[in-house]
Amino acid sequence: MPQSASAPRAPVHRDAAATGGFAGPGAGAPGAGELLQLLRDGRPRTRAELARLTGLARSTVNIRVDALLASGLLAPSGRAASTGGRPPARFAFNPRARVVVGADLGATHGNVALTDLTGRPLSEAAERVDISAGPITVLDRVVATIRRLLDEADRDVEDLVGIGIGLPGPVEHSSGRPICPPIMPGWDGYDVPGHVRHHWDVPVLVDNDVNLMALGEHVTAHPEFDHLLFIKVATGIGAGIISGRRLLRGAVGAAGDLGHVAAPHVSDVLCTCGNTGCLEAVASGRAIIEHLTAVGVPAATNSDVVALVRDGNIAAAQAVRQAGRTIGEIIATCVSLLNPELVVIGGSLAQAGESLIAGAREVVYGRTHPLATARLQIVPATTGIRSGVIGAAAMAIQHALAADRLDAALAGASSPPTTAGG
Known part of the structure; x- marks a missing residue:
């Protein structure tokens, strides 16, 4: 899994709640x-097996x-075969x-999950x-949902060690x-982590939704x-990049913003970002809906477009396939630049069967x-609409279980409360 970036250290807390609930009797062993x-x-292992695997002294293990x-992170799991005694x-x-x-x-x-x-x-x-209702309205609803999920799972607040959030727009990784964000x-500039940490003193990590979809699909x-x-x-178009098993975000978290790359052969279509000729303006779900409406095929949502394609509507199938070709021209550039082994196409329009992906393959190859x-x-994509929430949880888990942060928590000091993507 990609590793989390370090964040500025916060003041040290000495109680278990402030350390994300990891501290416990006997804590403090460096390197745990x-x-x-x-x-x-x-896989269950004995102390002797761990000593052999790590090369550490048995007393250290x-x-x-x-x-x-x-801490509860390790539990007994039966006994190995006896070699005597x-x-x-x-x-x-x-x-x-x-x-x-x-x-x-x-x-x-809004999809929210409480996971182990x-x-x-x-x-x-x-x-x-x-999302256009604004951060206070939306995040307060997320907070209420988290409280409900904790109750449904019968878990104490002290068990919560991290929250990952994906947003449909550019996110500054460091903050x-x-x-x-156009939509x-x-x-x-809203302090999303600060808003949520007002309710729970745990690390809150925020990233662009497509980065988390990439992470969710990968893991x-x-x-x-x-x-x-x-x-x-x-509704928009974006990319998440995993290279060398690490999620690449760029200098300020703007890597993968394909929706606002100039589309080939187009120059005068206005985009929501204020520029003209963006890929999103001509090949997104919104653009396909506008095209179909103009030619007399009623469609109001991406789901409508998908349904039309699945029902055999020729105009819809042609529009989606052409969107795939246009997107494919940009993907071709990305493939030449990044040399991935795998390109995964997801999002709601990918549910339209082979039309979109066939168009992209046609151009890329x-x-x-x-x-x-x-x-x-x-x-x-295979994870469907759950990829983003899976990736958000994976980001929080990576952060919580990173070796250095876990050592700090076991020692009774809080792990650095990262407020960026994981």
């Missing part, structure tokens, strides 16, 4: 966080295992020891949300604040790939050097 990384695969047991105890990662929240906010939807430390959902909620009036469906490009085609496409796969 690294030991837990070995155990996150779920004992201290670290005891600290993790006291009492069989040695085995220990395994206990993902239910703590919980995180993943929230995916789109232009018109493997990302397995314990309770979920999906609601219609109007977690939206920056000039989010009132959100520019769930394609963990074997090191280089992946995720393209979201919905024809316009890109054979060396870059020899092993390249272009496939539809």
Whole structure:
């Protein structure tokens, strides 16, 4: 999984609640966080096995295992075969020891999930949300939903160790604040992490929704790939880039903003960002709806477009396929620049079957050097509408279980409360 970026350190808190609930009796063993990384695969191991794997002295392993047991992150898991004397105890990662929240906010939807430390959902909620209602209205609703999910899962607030949030616009990575988001009036520069941390003193990490969709698709469906490009085609268009298993955000979190790249062969179509000729202005769900309406095919939402294509409407199928070709020209440039192994196309318009993806493949394979496409796969997303919330939870988990932060928490000091993407 990609690793979280470090954040400025906050004042040290000495109580368990302020440390995200990790501190416990026997805590304080340096390096316990690294030991837990070995155990996150779920395989039970004995102290002797851990000593052999790490090369650490048995006494050091004992201290670290005891600290993790006291925190609840490690739990007994039966006994190994005896080689003489009492069989040695085995220990395994206990993902239910703590919980995180993943929230995916789109232009018109809000998906929130409470998960364990493997990302397995314990309770979920999906609601219609109007992102243009402003940050206070939307985030207060998210906070209320989180409280309800904690109650439904019968989990204490002290169990919560992180919250990940995806937003449908550019997010400054270092602060977690939206920056000039085109479809989010009132959100520019708003302190999203601060708003949520007013209710829970845990790390709140915020990122662009497409980055989290890329992360969710990667950890769930394609963990074997090191280089992946995720393209979201919905009301807007964006990309999430994973290179060397790391999520790339760029200098200020603006990497992957494909929607506002100049589309080929178009120069006079006005975009919501104020420029003309943007890819989003000619190939997004909004653009397809406008085109179909102009030719007498009624469509009001992306779901309408998908339904028309599935029902065999020729005009809709042609419009979606042409959007795929136009997007494919931009993807071809990305493939030449980034050389991914896999391009995943998701978002609501990807539900229209092969029309969109076929159009993209047609151009990418024809316009890109054979060396870059020899092993390249272009496939539809498999996680559907849940990719964003899965990625948001994964971001929070990565942050909470990072070895250095876990060591700080086990020592009784708070982990740095990152407010940016994970």
